[in-house]
Amino acid sequence: MRRPHLVAVALAILLASTSSNAAPITNGSFETGDFTGWSLIPAPGGFGFVAGNYTSIFSPPLFFFPTHGSFLAYLGGGQEGEYTTLGQFFDVAAGEVLSFDVFFKAEDANPANDDAFVNLFDGSLNFVANLFTANIVGVGDFGTTGWVHVTHTFPTSGTFLLLFGVRNDGGGVGTSVLGIDNVQQSSSPPPNGTLIPEPGGIWLLACALLGVAAAARSRRRFVSV
Numbered sequence: 001m002r003r004p005h006l007v008a009v010a011l012a013i014l015l016a017s018t019s020s021n022a023a024p025i026t027n028g029s030f031e032t033g034d035f036t037g038w039s040l041i042p043a044p045g046g047f048g049f050v051a052g053n054y055t056s057i058f059s060p061p062l063f064f065f066p067t068h069g070s071f072l073a074y075l076g077g078g079q080e081g082e083y084t085t086l087g088q089f090f091d092v093a094a095g096e097v098l099s100f101d102v103f104f105k106a107e108d109a110n111p112a113n114d115d116a117f118v119n120l121f122d123g124s125l126n127f128v129a130n131l132f133t134a135n136i137v138g139v140g141d142f143g144t145t146g147w148v149h150v151t152h153t154f155p156t157s158g159t160f161l162l163l164f165g166v167r168n169d170g171g172g173v174g175t176s177v178l179g180i181d182n183v184q185q186s187s188s189p190p191p192n193g194t195l196i197p198e199p200g201g202i203w204l205l206a207c208a209l210l211g212v213a214a215a216a217r218s219r220r221r222f223v224s225v
């Protein structure tokens with residue numbers, strides 16, 4: 001079974017990085033209209049684009065639009081067995097949450113089994129977590145996952161590499177695509193597990209209290225009759 005040389009890819013991204021300074025995820029929504037802040041390493045014959053949408057190759061076409069802002073990114077494989085990857089190093093504080101939206105669109109059919117992944121590595125390029133996996137066996141011929149929202153909470157602070165990858169497998173008629181948008185890094189939750197209700201929560205709480213008060217008044221009226 002072929003295995004991706006992910007550490008080699010990660011090293012290439014590290015070497016290609018213009019800055020190793022601590023920083024949060026930048027341009028996570030691709031609203032610069034390009035790959036600013038990211039390192040794109042296409043497979044031979046592969047590709048990566050930032051665009052206003054992705055339109056599938058085969059008829060009837062499927063349209064994928066950004067989940068945040070006006071742009072999304074999509075990657076495609078090329079040479080058989082080689083991954084096209086997109087990565088970025090970033091720093092987090094303990095308790096921070098990384099979230100993003102991805103879709104896998106199969107542009108081929110079995111027995112070709114194009115696949116995609118989203119993996120997390122630490123600053124020493126040790127594998128941390130697989131955040132998303134898809135392939136043609138899973139979605140079916142020319143199938144898709146649709147947009148999938150993914151979140152990951154970091155228990156400890158540190159530097160991490162977020163790596164997206166997609167590859168073409170064995171001939172076939174096309175190369176499948178991994179779409180990406182809305183990569184965000186949230187701030188730390190309140191310390192000591194303090195729960196602060198969101199505005200919507202406060203409104204619901206207010207409604208509940210008003211309801212209790214109304215019920216109490218109703219009971220009083222009932223009793224007084």
Ligand SMILES: [Ca+2]
Pocket residue numbers: 028029030031066067068069070071072181182
């Ligand atoms: Ca966007």
